[in-house]
Amino acid sequence: MVNASVHSSGAASVVTAMESPTKDTCRPDSPDSYYTTHQKQPAEDENIKTHPSDLIVDNSTFNPENLTTATASSLGYPTEGSLEEHDGTLTTKTSLDDLEKGIGPVLVQHQIGAKVPEKSDMEVMARARGNHTANSSYTSTWKISVPPENPAELPVKRAGRIYRGIRHNFFTVYQRLFVICLTANLIPIIVLLVTNRHSTPWGPNRGSVATAVAANVLAAFLIRQEHVLNAFYEVLCATPWWFPLRVRRMVAKFYHFGGVHSGCATSATVWFVLFTALVTKDYASGHYDQPGVMAISYLLLGLFISICLSAVPKFRFISHNAFEAVHRFAGWTAVALFWALILLVSKAASEAPGADSLGMTVVKSPAFWILAAITFFTILPWLRLRKVEAFPEILSNHAVRIHFKYIKIGPILGLRISDNPLKEWHAFASIPAADGQSFSLIVSDAGDWTKRQITNPSNAYWVRGIPITGILRMAIVFRRIVLVATGSGIGPCLSMLVSHPMPCRLLWSTPNPEQTYGVNIMEAVCKADPDAMIINTRASGRPDIVALTYHLYVQSNAEAVFCISNNNLTRKVVYGMESRGIPAYGPIWDS
Numbered sequence: 001m002v003n004a005s006v007h008s009s010g011a012a013s014v015v016t017a018m019e020s021p022t023k024d025t026c027r028p029d030s031p032d033s034y035y036t037t038h039q040k041q042p043a044e045d046e047n048i049k050t051h052p053s054d055l056i057v058d059n060s061t062f063n064p065e066n067l068t069t070a071t072a073s074s075l076g077y078p079t080e081g082s083l084e085e086h087d088g089t090l091t092t093k094t095s096l097d098d099l100e101k102g103i104g105p106v107l108v109q110h111q112i113g114a115k116v117p118e119k120s121d122m123e124v125m126a127r128a129r130g131n132h133t134a135n136s137s138y139t140s141t142w143k144i145s146v147p148p149e150n151p152a153e154l155p156v157k158r159a160g161r162i163y164r165g166i167r168h169n170f171f172t173v174y175q176r177l178f179v180i181c182l183t184a185n186l187i188p189i190i191v192l193l194v195t196n197r198h199s200t201p202w203g204p205n206r207g208s209v210a211t212a213v214a215a216n217v218l219a220a221f222l223i224r225q226e227h228v229l230n231a232f233y234e235v236l237c238a239t240p241w242w243f244p245l246r247v248r249r250m251v252a253k254f255y256h257f258g259g260v261h262s263g264c265a266t267s268a269t270v271w272f273v274l275f276t277a278l279v280t281k282d283y284a285s286g287h288y289d290q291p292g293v294m295a296i297s298y299l300l301l302g303l304f305i306s307i308c309l310s311a312v313p314k315f316r317f318i319s320h321n322a323f324e325a326v327h328r329f330a331g332w333t334a335v336a337l338f339w340a341l342i343l344l345v346s347k348a349a350s351e352a353p354g355a356d357s358l359g360m361t362v363v364k365s366p367a368f369w370i371l372a373a374i375t376f377f378t379i380l381p382w383l384r385l386r387k388v389e390a391f392p393e394i395l396s397n398h399a400v401r402i403h404f405k406y407i408k409i410g411p412i413l414g415l416r417i418s419d420n421p422l423k424e425w426h427a428f429a430s431i432p433a434a435d436g437q438s439f440s441l442i443v444s445d446a447g448d449w450t451k452r453q454i455t456n457p458s459n460a461y462w463v464r465g466i467p468i469t470g471i472l473r474m475a476i477v478f479r480r481i482v483l484v485a486t487g488s489g490i491g492p493c494l495s496m497l498v499s500h501p502m503p504c505r506l507l508w509s510t511p512n513p514e515q516t517y518g519v520n521i522m523e524a525v526c527k528a529d530p531d532a533m534i535i536n537t538r539a540s541g542r543p544d545i546v547a548l549t550y551h552l553y554v555q556s557n558a559e560a561v562f563c564i565s566n567n568n569l570t571r572k573v574v575y576g577m578e579s580r581g582i583p584a585y586g587p588i589w590d591s
Helices: 069-074 096-112 119-126 161-170 173-195 206-222 226-236 245-285 291-310 313-318 320-350 358-364 366-383 448-455 471-477 487-499 513-528 545-556 567-578
Strands: 002-007 013-018 081-084 091-094 386-394 399-404 413-420 424-432 439-444 460-463 481-486 504-510 533-536 560-564
Touching (some): 206 245, 206 366, 226 245, 291 313, 291 320, 320 358, 320 366, 320 424, 439 448, 471 560, 487 560, 545 567, 560 567
Parallel strands (some): 481 504
Antiparallel strands (some): 002 013, 386 399, 413 424, 413 460
16 A cells, blocks of 8 residues: 545645555556545544545545546646646646646646656646647556567578578569469460461461450459458468468468569560550551551550559659559559450451441450459449548557547458548558447558648548458467567557457567557557567667567467568568568568
8 A cells, every 4th residue: 555645725634545556467457446546534633624635435436537627626736837847857837628638647646656757758748739639648657578688599590591582582472473473474475476476467366365464454453352352361261270380371471462463464564565566567567457446555555564663662662652643543544445445446346247246246355344344343442432530549749549430340451541532542450449339540650641640630531442351360370479560560460459369479669659659559458468578669779679579489389470560670570580480471562
């Protein structure tokens, strides 16, 4: 028991008692349990008058969130004025609103002996935020970890350096899928060119080449389509634990599906180069007098090439907004031009002697039906375009938590939001609420758009399509895992752990986690893993994440490691584990 006195104006005082937490846990079970059960003590001197704070009912729990200016005044605290630290370095002007939004609870804690407020606590709670206030309405004590002095020693990396570099950096699953798709298309192209080298007109059948173009474009579309992706995840996540670890390890690599997307898109471009070359040869020789087909073919070829070049990783990283714009508008234009091309080619074919009518020629073309499917899947997400109400909760000057209530969201799903649907979209992992009726997203400062959401959050955002399953969904194919996160990467981790509680160890490295992400996030982290290793990089510096990850992997006897961080650190952790034979996964640039 810790005794503390609550002072009143004048000489009167009331003695209160606070019960200290007895469990050495990451966080008390609830905010209320951090405070005392106030009981009025009998006065030893009958001349001592009863203070207004005696109005607190016996055995009631003091909840700082219910503190009002009137209650603060009755307890003897200033409602206006200044709060100064003993060293005089911090002076925070307060107002009546400040008391209700955080300063009052800090004063109360200080007076009842709960904790001497720190400068960082005061700065966070006294920071003015307009209509959006910080989540921290009181200070708290957290179990911030210190990296172990003697972590488990990292084993020697397997194989030679050159092999490791090729295997884990230049020939990942993504690149392998890309090569497989491209090779599967180059082989038939070569075969067609060889077998039709003496045909008249020269080369493969133009209709077959157009069908191959359309088929590859459709495949590139489908592997990115929300319903298709979610269906794949549902099937693959049903992989039972009794399957060999080697099989489950390969299944969990599904998030490299972007290799199929880029492989098929590149293959479609190669096929269309062949189509344009054949049409050009026929036009030049006088066998195909269709200038409209020629013009549209070269326009489409330019669009195909521009889409492929804008998707090159270096360009995509330098100007992501330009990449999105080229992909979206060039893609839409290409679909429209493809319709025009099919109609012109079909019209020319229907004019030949003994040919079918234009309508029959069109419906008999496989490219027509494939293009119809492409058009449908292009339009489908935009049919669900809508602006939904949002409830922003400022966590700090580095992060905001945005709450939504428009839909019940499933487990481990990501949502794309935008404030300008034709300009840019940003994907975030959803964190389902405990009531199952709402969810939230954590947005941290990672660029101009995210910074704008923190400094000036909106009360409504555009959404389209349906939520998409994220990489962490594959974690359920393992018995035990280690989750590694930095900064706002804790959002996707909580999304999984809230929906699918499972044996795991959590490593979270971030600057000032309490002040940056607030009470609710800290509580959720500690609930997911009471022994979570939370590293405050402002206090202890940046740790050796690879070494700590391996330490937790050995300590917990885990089967796999999942890392949610920036691109460089994710690659470092995944390489550090995979090169030692440990299954490791993390988002890639095109996942």
